Amino acid sequence: MTNWLPNLDSRSGPLYLRIADDAESAIKSGVLPHGTKLPPQRDLAYDVGVTIGTISRAYALLRERGLVTGEVGRGTYVQSDDRSGAPIAQDRVTMSYGGTRAIVPPPGKLRFDTTAAIDVGQAEIVGRIMTEIASAHPGEISSYTRTLSPDWLEAGRQWLSSGTWSPEPGQILPQLGVHAGINAVIAAVSGTGDRIVCEHLTYSQVARSANLMGRQIALVESDADGIVPEDFERVCAREHPKAAFIMSSGQNPTLSTLPLSRRREIVDIARKHNVWLIEDYLYGGMIGDDIPLLAEIAPDRTFLLNGLSKSVAAGVRGGWVACPPHMSQRIRITQKMVSGGLPFLLAELSARLVLSGAAFQIRKDVLSEITARETIVRNLFAGHEFRSHPKLPFFWLKLQEPWLSGTFKQAALDADVLIDDEDEFKPARSSRVFHHVRIGFSEGRDRSISTEGLKKVRRILDQSPLGTSAIL
Template identity: 25%
Template sequence: MTIWRPDPALIRRPAYLSLADQFARAIHDGRLENGTRLPTHRRLADELHLSVQTVSRAYEELIRRGLVAGEIGRGTFVQTRKPEPVPPYLPERLGEVIDLSILKPVCETMHHDKMKQALGWLAENLPASAALSFRPNVVFPRHRAAAVEWLGHCGLETSQLNVSVTNGATAGMTVALMAAAPPGSTVAAEAIGHHTLVPLATYLGFNLEGLPIDEDGLIPDALDELCRHTDIRAVFVQPSVINPTATLMSKARRAAIVEVARRHDITIIENDVLGPLIEDRPLPLAALAPERALYVTSFTKITVPGLRIGYLAAPDRFVAAVANRHLVSNWMATPVVAEIATKWVQDGTAMQLVEWQRAAIRKRHSIAAEVLADARFHSHAESLHIWLPLPPGRSEESFVSQARLQNVAIAPGLSFRTSEAPWAPAVRISLGSTDEAELRTGLGVVAKLLLADPEHLLLAI
C-alpha cells in the first residue's frame, strides 16, 4: 500500500505552513487515515529537499491543530479524534505577519504612556489593602462604587451590592455561566457567538444550543421554541456589536427576548464588553430585565488591553452564587489593576479613551470601505471588526490558509459557530490590531483573494 506524500511542487513560502496545510487537507479528505505513522522528520526533509527544521515546524503546527500526535520513541501519528478547540487568532505574531485575527482596540504610543503614568501614580498612592489583604470585602468596596458609576455610562443602574469586580470579561462570563447553568443544564446562544462558549460548555458541563440569527440578532421565536421543548436555564447573548457579525440588536428585538425569558423564567447572560463605545444603542437587556439578567462588561477592548478589569452585575437572587463561584475560580480580581480602573473612571480618563477609540475605529472602517469596496461585508461604524461572508464555492480553510501564505492572518468563521445547522462560510477581520498602513495592505490581500479563481487558489495551496 502506498502512503500519501506531500507534493513538493505545491509548497509555497512559508514552507512549513504550506507543508502543514497539505497534510491537513490529506487528513480531512481521508487520504491519511487515523493512526497512520508519518515519515520521520529527516526522511521527509530529504524527500522534499527541505530542512529538518522546516519539517519539524510543520509537524508542530499539525500538533497545534490537533491533527497529529507525537509519541516519544515511536514517531508522529495522525490523530482524527476531536481535538482541543483552536483559538481563532494567532497565539503570537510571527515575523512580518499582518495580524488581523485577534480582536483588539486601536492602540498608539499614547496608550502606553497612559499606563506608565498610571503605574507611576500607583507607586505613590497604592493603598495598603491592595497589597496586603486577602479579603475581597476589604479591598473592593471603593472599586464597586466606581463600577456603579461606569455601569451608568453603559446604560445600567445598579447597586454596589450587586457588582463583582472581575479580571476582565472572560472571568465575568465564566462566573455568570457557573452561577446560572449548573452541570447538565442547557444554555442557548446565538448560532454565531463567542468563540469560548463551546469549550466552556465542555469544561463546565452544560449543554449549548446555538439558535438561528438574522440581521437583528437572536430570533425570539427560536428561543421560545427551544424553551417549549427543552429545560433551558439561560440564554447567552451579545447584542451590541461585539458579536462576530457586528450586529446591533434593536430595542424591539431586545424587548422580545426579555418577554420570552420572563415567560419561560430563564436567566439572561449579557456580554457587553464594548459598553459606551457604541454611541447610539438601546438600553442593555439587563436594564430591561434587571430581575433575571447577569451583565458583563470590561475595559480591555475599549481603553487599553492591559487594563484587564471588568464588572459583573447580578440580580439579588444571584449575588451569593456569583460571589461563591468567583471565589472558587478567581478568588478576587487583581487589586492593583482595579486601582487604575477606578482612578480612570473617576478622573474621566476611561471615558476619554473610549471617545478616542470611537473616532479611531471609525477611521479604520473608512479604510475597510475603501479597500473592500467591491465586497459585501457586515459591520458597524464602531465595531472593532468586520464579518466577511465568502463567495459561493469558497471554503474558509482554503481562504484563511491562502491569506496566511501571503502573511495575513484572519479568523475563520467556524471558530464562532455554536450550532450544527447549515453553515455559510465567512471570516472575521479585526480592524484595530495593527497600524493603518498594515491594515490597508492586509485588506488589500483579502480583496485580491476574493477576486481570485477558487480553483487556482486550491492548486496554489
C-alpha cells in the same frame, strides 16, 4: 439493536421530552454506549404505549442535542466518530476546547484575528497610574484582596451605564475581564449537564469555557437582527436551559443589534421559562446606542457585563458585572472559586482609569481611529457584501463563489495575514455553513500597515482559490 425502554415515571413534562431526557441520561451513563442502535420508532412507540409522532419528536430532539445520528432505512444510532467508528467523547459532541486559532500564532504575521483596543498611547497613562497605586497602597499590593472599595463599584456603575440608565452600585462586582465574569455567572447559575443558549455564530470562547465546566450548548437561530424570539421560545420549551448568552448590540461576529421589540420578547420568554440572561455589552458599549439594555428591561434576571479590553487596554483585563438583586454575593463567591480571586492592582487600576476620566478619553481616541480604519474598509471592499460599523474594530465579510471560509483563511495566512474563519465562532457542532470570515483591523499603531493588510485581503478576495498562489 438494544431493547432499551425509557423510565418515564421519574420525570415530568411532555412525553417526548421525558423520553429524550431519559435517553440522554442513558447515553451519558453508558447504558446506551456509543454506536448503539436505538429501537425502531414504531417498536418503541408500541412498547411505551405512545404514538409514533411522540417517539419521532424525542429522536429529533436527541439529534438536535448532538447525541444520535440517523439515516432513513438504517435507523438511529448513538453518536460515534465518523472516521474510525470509535466512541466519541461527550465533550466532542458539543465543541472542542481549542478553537481554530493557533495557541502560539506564527511570527511575522499581521494580526487581523484580534479586536483588542488599538494602541493610541495608553501605556503611558496606565504606567503613571500604576506607579501612583504602588506608592499609595504598598500593603494592599502585597496582600490578598478581601474587601471591595466603593470606588471600584462606582467605576463599574459608570462604565456599565447606558443612556440615562445605570445599575445599582451594590449589585456590581469588578472582574478579571468580561470573559472571566461570564464564566463566574455560568458557574453560579447552572450545574453539570445544564444547557446554556448560544447563537449559531457567537463569541465561542464562552461555549468552550462552559464545556470545560460540564455544561452543554443549546443553539438558537438568529437573523440580521439577532436572536429570533420564536426559536428562542422553542429552545427554552424543549431544552430547558439555565441561561442564555446574548450580545445585544454589536454582536460578534455578525454585528447584529437586537431591536427593542425583540429584546422585550426575549425577556418575556426568559421569564416564562425561568432562564437567566447574560448580556455581554463589550461591543455595545462602544456603539453607545439608545436602545434599552436587557438589564434595563429585566434587571431581575439579567447579568450585564462590560470591560476595558476592546476600547481602552486589553492587557489590563478590567471588567465589571452588574448582577440581579440578591445575586452579587453568590457571584463574588463563585468568582473566587473559579478564578482564585481578584488582584487589588487590577481592580484599583481599572477604577482609577474610569474615575479619572482617562478611560473615557482613551475610548474616544480608540473609537476615532476605528472610524478612520472602518472608512478604509468601506472604500477597499466596495462592491463586496459585508457588515461593518464605524465604532467596531472588525467586519463580517461574505465570500463569493467558490471561496470557502477555511480556504480563504489559509490563503490569507499564505499572504502573512491572520484572520478568523466562521468555525472560530461556532459554539457547538453544526452542519450550518455561512461562507463568511471575520476580519479585525485594530492591530498596530500604524494605520498604514493595517491598510496594506486590508489591501492584501481584498486582492485575495478578487481571485479564485486556485489562483491565489500566483498573486501573493
